[in-house]
Amino acid sequence: MVRAPGEEGVVSRVTIKEIARRSGVSQGAVSYALNNRPGVSAATRARVLRVAAELEWVPNRAARQLSAARSETFGLVLARTPQTLIEEPYFMGFVGGVESVLSEHSYALALQVVADLDEELATYRKWAAERRVDGVLVVDLRVGDPRIPVLRKLGLPAVLVGDPALAEGMPCVFTDSTAAMNAALEHVASLGHRVIARIAGPPAFGDVWIRDQAFGAAVRRLGLTASTQHTDYSAAQGAAATHQALAARPTAIVYDNDLMAVAGLAVIQALGLRIPDDITLVAWDDSPLCRITHPTLTALSHNVVGYGAEATRRLFDVLAGAHPQSHLYSTPLLTIRESSGRPTDHQRAGDVRRG
């Protein structure tokens, strides 16, 4: 098949100039027509669109970005080691949700994995200077997060993923960790447990802090005895913390993520204790992991994919001029499985168990 000149080779190089030539109008008119803006008649618009479709025209992102000062790209920085990202299935699901909304708008995602918060800040500065992204999604919100003032100063549109208490008035999307924590503790309390251990994530993380507060409040309200151990979310520290927590002879342990819960389960079973007969376990971040262990784990499920999608939608709202708002996405749902049970009587009396 012989190709006409201008339709050359492997990759199409159709520009609006060519469309203008073929449809007999100016380049500007073509732009108006293609962008669905007033200024052209319905007939002309239809003709231009037909020609564009025939030529299989695709807008050149760079050109559009250069003139319109929009990049049609959102940014997401993950300040974690690649190893953590592997261990935490959370992120990939979140990214998947983000993508699903972005693709509806033909937007792209710029994903950057960096080592720490400083590099994350540097990335925002760079992106802002380069006009690389139209906005950013900020995850792993901290207490007194240094990213908030930087983003404000840069004027970079952003949606924070985390509690309004941490967002300092910026737009945010969050799940109700407090309600979820209450549900978890009411669950174990209703089973009759009185001594509870909590294996938490790093205290610098805002969400962990929120849960710390909620845990403390619920413990007081329900009249429980409790202890909290902070970790780096890893399986290793989860196992170690479980070991230590057992000293206080808890009959229920609440974990901040699934990985630590599974690690804790292994530790407890290795000590010859039985679940749920001796200890009840509850995990945050439900995942397939919680369903494949034996026994299966009671967990707080929340839809991470939907969470990412929701945050992305809100970022589009922000770009459209929406006022900063806090959006409650959902409350993690307690899914009760085999790791939940009633404490035995000798436990409630505080007897020494084998270990």
Next chain:
Amino acid sequence: MVRAPGEEGVVSRVTIKEIARRSGVSQGAVSYALNNRPGVSAATRARVLRVAAELEWVPNRAARQLSAARSETFGLVLARTPQTLIEEPYFMGFVGGVESVLSEHSYALALQVVADLDEELATYRKWAAERRVDGVLVVDLRVGDPRIPVLRKLGLPAVLVGDPALAEGMPCVFTDSTAAMNAALEHVASLGHRVIARIAGPPAFGDVWIRDQAFGAAVRRLGLTASTQHTDYSAAQGAAATHQALAARPTAIVYDNDLMAVAGLAVIQALGLRIPDDITLVAWDDSPLCRITHPTLTALSHNVVGYGAEATRRLFDVLAGAHPQSHLYSTPLLTIRESSGRPTDHQRAGDVRRG
């Protein structure tokens, strides 16, 4: 602090025009100086660089891309459901490795999550037409992969992640699955196992196919009795396949990923069988999961992060004009843990076990 005009507001808007003005040369000369190209004297170059540094100039990506026809972006399409991405820690690690190399070159990653291969092909076509990416990394290589002819036709530089046997002459990076499979089977054979089950991934995946071949060859060579069940890599199908596989009374099971191995472990334990006393388990894709179960799982470890990094480096090579080559990245290493054991005598005699 009062700002000079031209240094306005929150975001810097320094262009090479401004640099040209301040350093007293033309715009073109500035471009040559900043890009380290001949055409300017050392003195001028130094002056320009100094001014650029003072003004904190950052190149505008869109402008550069528009004129230089480079996007300084690599593309990665994942044709998986968000849910799978959550369950498979593999990808996030791979992406992390890719990122680490990209950032050294100030390149960006365009990540797209799509539902199926057709959408993936559409994405490549779109990217090629838009000049959105300079090259792509292709994962989840299939047998007779339809993406290969499309990428060839589009002239889109690519590095395939998968075996040369599947790459049809395109540049690729791979791990030696055959050697790894041999290592796994020699391990179980040397322990005395004679009846082996393999719980594999989807047969359409090239890597699964390669492993199928290697498994079959090794089984014949070692004189073993074996069966293979194909799954979709999910925990649910891994559990179901394990259940079925037990009918053939294997004394060792080799899984294609960690998630299914953990799921299988739970199934086996729920049936009252003991590991490794009754059955030896080996998992592919070592991960923290394999270390937190009880017992811990023997697994084939490979460095997914490094794998992503290596593939990315090779893509830079391709852009630099390197000829298509196959690069062996590494051979997965067998890490022996508690799930490996010798079969008991009554098993080797083929006796009926409890179940």
Next chain:
DNA sequence: CTGATCAGCCGAACCGGTTAAGTAACGACG
């Protein structure tokens, strides 16, 4: 002293879009 060579720099076109400003045609209206 002259003409050729060349490093060093200038000016301007160009990449492919968007958009403000300008213009021609046309209908409505006093």
Next chain:
DNA sequence: CGTCGTTACTTAACCGGTTCGGCTGATCAG
């Protein structure tokens, strides 16, 4: 009929870089 306001376009500037042809002055061989 002249004026005004719309509609439907056209023209051209612009975004911020890259790149190429051409100009200048210095160097150098002849």
